[in-house]
Amino acid sequence: MNVRKNKLVSLAALGLAGGLALTACGGGGDNGGGGTGNGGGSDNGGAGAAAGAYGELTGSIKGSGASSMQAAQTAWTETFNGMVSGEGGSASVSYNAIGSGDGRAEFLNGDTQFAGTDAPLDEEELAQSADVCNGGQAFNLPVYISPIAVAYNLPGVEELNLTPANIAKIFDGKITKWNDEAIAKDNPDADLPDTQIIPVHRSDDSGTTENFTEYLEKAAGDDWSYGTFETWDADGPSVDGQQSGDGTSGVKGVIEGTEGTIGYLDASQAVELGIAKVEVGGEFLEYSPEAAAKVVEVSPRAEGREDNDIVVELARDTEEAGAYPIVLISYVAMCDSYADAEQGETVKAYVSYMLSEQGQQTAAENAGSAPISDALRGDAQSAVDAVSAG
Template identity: 40%
Template sequence: MKLKKLGVLLFALVMMFSLAACGSSGQSLKPEGNKEAAAGGEQSSGDGNAGLLNGAGSSFVNPLFSKMFSEYSKEHSDVKVNYQAIGSGGGIKQLTAKTVDFAASDAPMKEDEIKAAGGNVLHIPVTLGGVAIAYNLEGVKDLKLTPENLADIYNGKIKKWNDPKIMENNKGVKLPNADIFPVHRSDGSGTTHIFTTYLNKAVPDMWSKEQTGKSIKWANVGTGAKGNEGVAGQIQNTPGSIGYIELAYVIQNNMTAAQIKNKEGQFVAPSLESVTAAAKGALTNIPEDLKVELNNQPGKDSYPIVGTTWALVPEDLKMDKAKAEKMLTMLKWVVTDGQKFASDLQYAPLPKELQDKCVEQLKKVKVDGQPVLK
C-alpha cells in the first residue's frame, strides 16, 4: 500500500516537472516569435525594419557580395543584407514583382523589362569580372581554345577532345579520344549573356545574335545546371566536361581553366590582371547610363570574356525613406570603400572615375519625388 502511494507521488512529481519545463520552453520561444512577427509587420511603416535589405539575382557576383555584405554589417550593425543568388533573370523578375529591394544582373535590362518594372531602373556597376572556361580533363593543365573552338563545342560540331581543330593549338598536349560534355546554365543567367555575347562579337558568322541572351535555346548540346555553383559542381563531377563560370568559382574550387585566344591573337588565361587589362580599354568611353560592354576588348594582355555586374535600383523607390537611405548608403559603400575586397576574390575593382559616376547615379534615386542621397 505504501509502495502504491509512493508510486503515485513520484508520478505526480514527474508530471509537475514536465509541465514546468514545457511552460519554460514556451515562454522562451514566444517572445522570439512575436519579435519576428512584429518585424514583418513594421516593414512598410516607420523604420522598424529599415535595416533588413533584401536583394536577389546574379550568382556571378555572389562570392564578392557575400564578403562585402558581411563586412558592411560588421561596421553597421543596424544593417543586414539578405542576398539570394538565383541568377540575373530571377533577380529581375523579383525586382519587377517588388519582392526585393534591389536586384543584381550581369546583363542590362531590356526596355520591355524596364517598362514591366514600372519605371526607369538605374544600372549601377558593382564589379568587373572574368568568365572562365573551366574543364575536367585528367592530366591536361594547359589547354588553349579559340572562340571558334568554343562556338563549335556549344553548337555540337566538335564532339571529341582530340578533334583536329582543338589539337591545332595544343601541339605536344596529349588530348584523349574522349567525348566532350558541355555544361551550360539552365536558369536565366547574366553569365550566359556575357558568354554568348562574347561568341557573337568574336565569331559572328558562327554564333548569331539570336543565340545571345540570359536564356537561349541550346542546340540539344550539353547539360544544364543552375547557378555558377551548379555549373562548377557539374564540371567537377563529370570527366570530359567543360563549362563557363565566374573566375572566383574556379579559384575557390581549385578548378582548371583554359587559355582563350583574344582579339590580338594571344592565348590569355583568366586572372585579375588580364580582366583588369580588358577593362582599361573599355572604360575610356563610359556611356551615360553606365551599361558598359567589356567583351572582346583589344590589348595583348586582355582576357576576352569579361563582364559587368550591375545593381538594379528603381529611380522612383516605393519604400520608406529611412530604409531607402540605408540601402543607398550601403550601395554607395559597395561601389567605393567596398571595392577593396574585390581583388582577393579575383574581381577587378572599379576605377575611381567609374566609382564617382556610380555615386552620381545613386543620387538620382528618389522617394516621393525627393532625392534620398545628398
C-alpha cells in the same frame, strides 16, 4: 529568339575572414562606407557618408539575383551589416543568389529593393520599373567585374589553348572529341585523349550565359549562329551528351564530377578546375582580374541611356594585348526614388559601400574580381547621391 542586346583568376584564397578584417577599424566614412546624402563621390573613395552615419540607418532591405557575384555579396553584406551594428544602427541587408533573371523579376515585382544582374535592365524592364520605383525609374550601376572562366575536366591536360571558333564549335557540337585536329594544332605539347567532349551550360535564366554567348557571337563570327541569349535550353544549341547545372555552383559541380566536361562560370568559383587560355589577337591569354579590367577600359559606354544608367558595351572581339574578353560586369539595379525613406537610405548606403574602394577591395580579396575604375566609381556615386528616399 529571345535576344537581349544591351547587356571578372582563381580566388585570392584569403577567405571571408580576410575581407571582414577590413572593418575592424570601424565603419564610418573615413575608410569607405555607405552614403546617406552628403555627396561622397570619388574624393573619399565613394564612401558617401560621414563617420557615424551608419548608426542612423534603420531600414532593412533585401536583394537577389546574380549567382556570379555570390562570394562578393556574401562578403559585402556581412561586412556592411557588421559596420552598421558597430555604429549602433538597426538596418540590415540580405542577398539571395537566385540568378540574374529571377533577381530582376523579384525586383520588378517589388519583392526586393535592389537586384544583382549580369545583364542590365533593358528598355522594357526600365519602363516596367516605374511601378515599384515610386513613380520614378530604375537604373543600372556596375559594381563587380570578373572574368568568365572556360573550365574543363581533363586529367593529364594541365594547359589548354582554345580559339573563339573552337569554343563555339565545341558548344555547338561541331567538335566532339578532345583530340580533334582543330584543338590539337593549338596544343602541340598536350596529350589530348580520344574522349567525348561534354559541354556544360547553365539551366537557369542566366546573365553569365548571356555574357558568354555575346562573346561567342562577337568573337567567333560565322562559327556561332545562335546570337546572344540568357536561357540556353530555350535558345541555344542542343548537343548530344550535353549537361547543365542550376546556377554557377551547379555548373561547377557537373564539371568537377564528370571527366571530359567543359563549361563556363564566373572565375571566382572556378577554383581547382582546369582553365583554358583564350586566343586574343593571335596570343593565348590566361584570365586574371587585371586582364578583365583592361577590356573594360577599352570598351565604350552604351548609348541611348540616361546619365545615371551606366552600362558598358564590352569589346568582345578586341585584339588588345592583355585584354581578356570573356568578362561579365555585374550590375546593381536600383530605383531613383524610394517611397520608404528608411529603406531608401539603406539602399543608398549599401550601394555606396559596394562602390567604395573598401568595398571593391573586399570583393577582390574574396571573389578575385577586378576593382572598378575611379572614373566609373565617381560617376556611379553621383547617381546614387541623386536618389530620393521618402
